[in-house]
Amino acid sequence: MSRIVCDECTRADALRAVAGRGLPAIEAGMPTPAGTGLSRRGFVARSLGLALTVYGAGRLDIFDEGIAAAATMPKNPILVTVFLQGGADALSLLSPQADPLYRKLRPNLAISGGTAFAEDDRLFWHPALDPIAQLHGEGKVTVLPAVGYDHPDQSHFTSRHYWEVGATDSRLLTGWMGRYLDAVGTSDNPLQGLSLTGSLEPALATAKVPVAAIDGPDQYDFWSPGVWGQVEDRMLEAIGMLGNSGAHDAASRTAAKVAGQSATLRRQLQPFGGKKLVPAVPYPTGNDQFPRSLQGLAAMIAAGLPLRCVALEATGQYDTHADQVSELTPALTTTAASLYSFQRDLEARGVADRVLTLVWSEFGRRAEENGSGGTDHGAAGTGFLIGTKVAGTQIGEYPGLSTGLDRDGNLKATSDFRGVYAALFEQWLRFDAERVLPHVSKFKRPTLVK
Amino acid sequence: MGAPVYRGKFDASHAERLLWRAGFGPRPGEAAALAKLGLDGAVHSLLNPGLEKLVGPKPHDSKGRPFAPRDAWGHDHCWWLDRMVRTSRPLVERMALVWHDWFATSNAGVGDQGLMIAQNELFRKHGLGSFEQLLLDVTANPAMLVWLNGTQNTKDAPNENYGREMMELFTLGADRGAYTERDVREQARSLTGWTSRWSRRKGEYDFHFDASRHDTGTKMVFHKSGNYAWRDACHLCLNNPKHASFFTQKLWSYFIPVAPDAKTQRALEAAYTGSGRQIKPVLDIVLKHPALHTGPRMTKPPVVHIAGLLRRINAGVTTDAWAWIGGLSGQQLFYPPNVAGWDDSRWLDTATFRGRWIAVGQILGDRRLDPGKAKEAIDAPTTLKQALAFWNNPELTPATHRQLLRFTQRALHDARSDKWKQVQYPVLVENALRHLIAVSPDLQTA
Numbered sequence: 001m002s003r004i005v006c007d008e009c010t011r012a013d014a015l016r017a018v019a020g021r022g023l024p025a026i027e028a029g030m031p032t033p034a035g036t037g038l039s040r041r042g043f044v045a046r047s048l049g050l051a052l053t054v055y056g057a058g059r060l061d062i063f064d065e066g067i068a069a070a071a072t073m074p075k076n077p078i079l080v081t082v083f084l085q086g087g088a089d090a091l092s093l094l095s096p097q098a099d100p101l102y103r104k105l106r107p108n109l110a111i112s113g114g115t116a117f118a119e120d121d122r123l124f125w126h127p128a129l130d131p132i133a134q135l136h137g138e139g140k141v142t143v144l145p146a147v148g149y150d151h152p153d154q155s156h157f158t159s160r161h162y163w164e165v166g167a168t169d170s171r172l173l174t175g176w177m178g179r180y181l182d183a184v185g186t187s188d189n190p191l192q193g194l195s196l197t198g199s200l201e202p203a204l205a206t207a208k209v210p211v212a213a214i215d216g217p218d219q220y221d222f223w224s225p226g227v228w229g230q231v232e233d234r235m236l237e238a239i240g241m242l243g244n245s246g247a248h249d250a251a252s253r254t255a256a257k258v259a260g261q262s263a264t265l266r267r268q269l270q271p272f273g274g275k276k277l278v279p280a281v282p283y284p285t286g287n288d289q290f291p292r293s294l295q296g297l298a299a300m301i302a303a304g305l306p307l308r309c310v311a312l313e314a315t316g317q318y319d320t321h322a323d324q325v326s327e328l329t330p331a332l333t334t335t336a337a338s339l340y341s342f343q344r345d346l347e348a349r350g351v352a353d354r355v356l357t358l359v360w361s362e363f364g365r366r367a368e369e370n371g372s373g374g375t376d377h378g379a380a381g382t383g384f385l386i387g388t389k390v391a392g393t394q395i396g397e398y399p400g401l402s403t404g405l406d407r408d409g410n411l412k413a414t415s416d417f418r419g420v421y422a423a424l425f426e427q428w429l430r431f432d433a434e435r436v437l438p439h440v441s442k443f444k445r446p447t448l449v450k
Numbered sequence: 451m452g453a454p455v456y457r458g459k460f461d462a463s464h465a466e467r468l469l470w471r472a473g474f475g476p477r478p479g480e481a482a483a484l485a486k487l488g489l490d491g492a493v494h495s496l497l498n499p500g501l502e503k504l505v506g507p508k509p510h511d512s513k514g515r516p517f518a519p520r521d522a523w524g525h526d527h528c529w530w531l532d533r534m535v536r537t538s539r540p541l542v543e544r545m546a547l548v549w550h551d552w553f554a555t556s557n558a559g560v561g562d563q564g565l566m567i568a569q570n571e572l573f574r575k576h577g578l579g580s581f582e583q584l585l586l587d588v589t590a591n592p593a594m595l596v597w598l599n600g601t602q603n604t605k606d607a608p609n610e611n612y613g614r615e616m617m618e619l620f621t622l623g624a625d626r627g628a629y630t631e632r633d634v635r636e637q638a639r640s641l642t643g644w645t646s647r648w649s650r651r652k653g654e655y656d657f658h659f660d661a662s663r664h665d666t667g668t669k670m671v672f673h674k675s676g677n678y679a680w681r682d683a684c685h686l687c688l689n690n691p692k693h694a695s696f697f698t699q700k701l702w703s704y705f706i707p708v709a710p711d712a713k714t715q716r717a718l719e720a721a722y723t724g725s726g727r728q729i730k731p732v733l734d735i736v737l738k739h740p741a742l743h744t745g746p747r748m749t750k751p752p753v754v755h756i757a758g759l760l761r762r763i764n765a766g767v768t769t770d771a772w773a774w775i776g777g778l779s780g781q782q783l784f785y786p787p788n789v790a791g792w793d794d795s796r797w798l799d800t801a802t803f804r805g806r807w808i809a810v811g812q813i814l815g816d817r818r819l820d821p822g823k824a825k826e827a828i829d830a831p832t833t834l835k836q837a838l839a840f841w842n843n844p845e846l847t848p849a850t851h852r853q854l855l856r857f858t859q860r861a862l863h864d865a866r867s868d869k870w871k872q873v874q875y876p877v878l879v880e881n882a883l884r885h886l887i888a889v890s891p892d893l894q895t896a
Binding site for chain 1: 558598599602603604606607608609610611614618619624625631634707746747748749777778780788789790793796798799800801802803804807811814815818819820821847848849850853854856857860861864875877878879881882885886889890891892894895
């Protein structure tokens, strides 16, 4: 099979090459900036383990807008969401090894081994999720063994859309976090809603305020061949000026708006430009974007950048119609190890109490395996909430394979994602969920936060 | 009865928009030449382009070697990008891109660029022909059989993956009441029987239908029972009363950003079913419709934007960097994000904007002007005029023109204190202007 991936041209390497090429010259011996913000800049430098360097053409006024904004912003809580794309198999993540029907339905795919799940003696952690099990033992993980919604839709795109907009409404266009940002955010801070997947995650889509998408905080530069010095500074300003194109149609307005947001974001991320981020703890290595993004995120949080909601996608794809075992194990291994490192990193940097992470997937998979060594689309799936402030007690319970399956043979939901979102708003973000989640009063709010 | 047809003026700027929607933008002089044909003649020439001629510099990778699209990472993307840049049949290539998005197959799941290229040729072959033939060929296509587990779908162990997506994404649409979960399962049974052989050296090969793996039982699909096989599964979808509306609306949406009115919708469906599910008669209505020629602008997909910039300056594909730059811009060919294809409503965000910035930088890198060679100072309007001429004088809104001129004036003002700056800065500014023009809202949309 021509599965040729030459090492010199992997995407990750290519990215690094560009980041290097795009570096503006660092000017040694720049004067120490005076006035407000100095201590903040010093803090940034220390938290990143970096010496403070200033680049540009000596214009200190472009120093770092984002840091200035952060200095005046209270230390608000941050919500991080991690998406397992494709529908992660609940019966593998927490396998019901003590359920007598499990091996009948999963003769080839049943998981064996793994740590027992302390809250339900039928269930066992997938061996690759050991790091999450360890955090659970410390009271830092809340498990949702069967989260979903009534009348489950088995389309990836419909179900994912429901989760992203926070309602079973196929016409809503703004994300559940996006509408929150529209309510509490500001018009000059794209970092308030940050997508770390290289494109905008729909859950962050806003109607009014700007949000940002980047690969990593250290890569957001705008290099141009044959442009430098004062002219380069003027050009970077001019990118933002393209935001005032005066166009009337939606496409041009969006193109203009994104240009303006990109210019603002570049200024906000300037302190990270071209620096090698030094994490406080080791992360999984390799070419995966996910651990690198989390590493960058921890540094940004510690630096006090004005973040509110962050969206990422986990390593791997979870649509395991075939070869489930060989697909799932490496994906879960990197994902769990990265989340573990992120948690430890936040703890080491002293900012863990400000961050809560929700891990979700659009659905779980069919209880009965399909014979291709995989499973087809199902209904309820597994969710996790991770952080020092989570309550640590499971929400809903594992419904069992004898009475817990619907007529399609899929796991029935014992908690509703809309109730979870409402509780996140009310208990974590201290915000009235009814303002942004339609018809949410009918859903029970689980206790999420200590 | 028929759909409305645009009957206003058809000059070079109208022809340019048509070339962006139905291709990858004009090469120098192309829009004016197309305008001379009038709208009907222009659309006819796009729909009936004759044999393909490749025009322009020959493609090669960064080391000057020819691309190896079946073997080397990223060369698949560059190979197709080159085809987009050099083709004399822009609509054929643009439709191949539409079908790549419609039947979105990713090499991330297939793992064989040769199979991906073979599928791509299918999109080129049937792209303007019969959708029925296209659906049948895609259903039996090796890359698709791997991607949606067709070869693992057997009578003893049905796999629903293709059966579901062929209805949800390829022919009928979700949440329209066209099919039920029961239909998904029964269609999966109809589609059983495909298999392949496997070797360590070749991977999956010898894709074929094996009757012994096919479920010969009775299936109940759309309330009708029969002993259906894979061709029946396709025809059941095509004959479903909700198919023609799904097909025409979806095809329309690739070309026009607002939904068709009721009269147009009826005409589109009539053209489609009346022609025996031919694609061309539907496109003929779309490409002549007033909504295309006078309606709102559309964001260019990243690869269309990039191919169009190269066409604009008669440049070729001369580096394999385009593959990862495509990824940063939000569109690496042969790697759509999932089986639903790219999200055309969200091409632009702060990350993909930077990807497009890097793409323009890639084009400008070898063409940058050297300030050391500047002899004399030039003024702001002249500097801007020269930068626009580099891109073959694209049309800009007055507001964008004003912002660019303001930047030019400010940057040249910075040079006033030093003689050498007065000579060299206009060159730096012209380099910057080339970059800014290409990422302006005016050039990202059409």
